[in-house]
Amino acid sequence: MKTGNKKKGITMKIIMLGAPGAGKGTQAKMIAEKYTIPHISTGDIFRANIKEGTELGNKAKEYMDQGLLVPDELVVNLVVDRLTWEDAKNGYVLDGFPRTIPQAEALTAALAEKGEKVDYAIDIDVPDQNIIDRMGGRRACVACGATYHIVNIPPKKEGFCDKCGAELILRDDDKPETVKKRLDVYHEQTQPLIDYYTAEGVLKEVDGTVDMMDVFNAIVQVLGA
Ligand code: AP5
Ligand code: MG
Numbered sequence: 001m002k003t004g005n006k007k008k009g010i011t012m013k014i015i016m017l018g019a020p021g022a023g024k025g026t027q028a029k030m031i032a033e034k035y036t037i038p039h040i041s042t043g044d045i046f047r048a049n050i051k052e053g054t055e056l057g058n059k060a061k062e063y064m065d066q067g068l069l070v071p072d073e074l075v076v077n078l079v080v081d082r083l084t085w086e087d088a089k090n091g092y093v094l095d096g097f098p099r100t101i102p103q104a105e106a107l108t109a110a111l112a113e114k115g116e117k118v119d120y121a122i123d124i125d126v127p128d129q130n131i132i133d134r135m136g137g138r139r140a141c142v143a144c145g146a147t148y149h150i151v152n153i154p155p156k157k158e159g160f161c162d163k164c165g166a167e168l169i170l171r172d173d174d175k176p177e178t179v180k181k182r183l184d185v186y187h188e189q190t191q192p193l194i195d196y197y198t199a200e201g202v203l204k205e206v207d208g209t210v211d212m213m214d215v216f217n218a219i220v221q222v223l224g225a
Helices: 024-035 042-052 055-064 072-082 101-112 128-135 176-190 192-199 212-223
Strands: 012-017 039-041 091-095 120-125 138-141 147-149 203-207
Touching (some): 012 024, 024 091, 024 120, 039 042, 042 072, 055 072, 101 192, 120 192, 120 212, 128 176, 203 212
Parallel strands (some): 012 120, 039 091, 120 203
Antiparallel strands (some): 138 147
């Protein structure tokens, strides 16, 4: 059942933290649906730009294919601008941003200008070995971005999206050697955000190794609805 989020003065500004493959996208989609807020994924924005062959997409691809982060200056303004859209006025779920301390600081500063702050930083905790096992099995829809797992969350018809019928593919950056690099980059550059948001008093940790609906139920408990 949809809860909605229309009560005056109540916003849900949520960020998803967690290693690559921890389930940020899977959970963010469900959160967005339940609370009627937009799901803003920087990875999805970059992949859409790569597909369309835009200048941003071409630049981002150089980094993404190597498992590296796209430079902060290509990400920050894009997200800060996206947060001003009408659909984001009651909140949003940010998936894949912030990913470095400078990005987190830029977000804090942009929100502070409007007297706002992040309400919840949800860290989905999954050990590296589970991540490596998961990534090779992930399949993503070329058209709508829905994700599946060939064993854990299979589509009804193999190779095709349940939601829109388009083809499912293995992401370029889900090759094993690139996954390893992404995990190293995560530990070095993104994991420090756990301390950052703990200090801000908004960090909530959930166990991401259990069934995806159990992860979701734990998040709903945290969000208190
Ligand atoms: P992005 O697209 O954000 O990739 P990521 O963080 O590496 O995360 P993933 O999308 O791989 O994983 P996820 O946590 O969303 O997991 P999912 O739900 O799919 O970014 C890609 C690249 O873009 C980056 O490497 C970087 O280069 C660049 N980029 C993006 N944002 C940036 C930024 N802010 N700054 C700089 N660069 C940036 O789940 C994974 C799999 O597990 C799926 O198959 C799923 O079906 C399955 N699964 C999910 N939950 C469960 C469960 N509970 N049990 C079993 N299986 C599950
Ligand atoms: Mg994702």
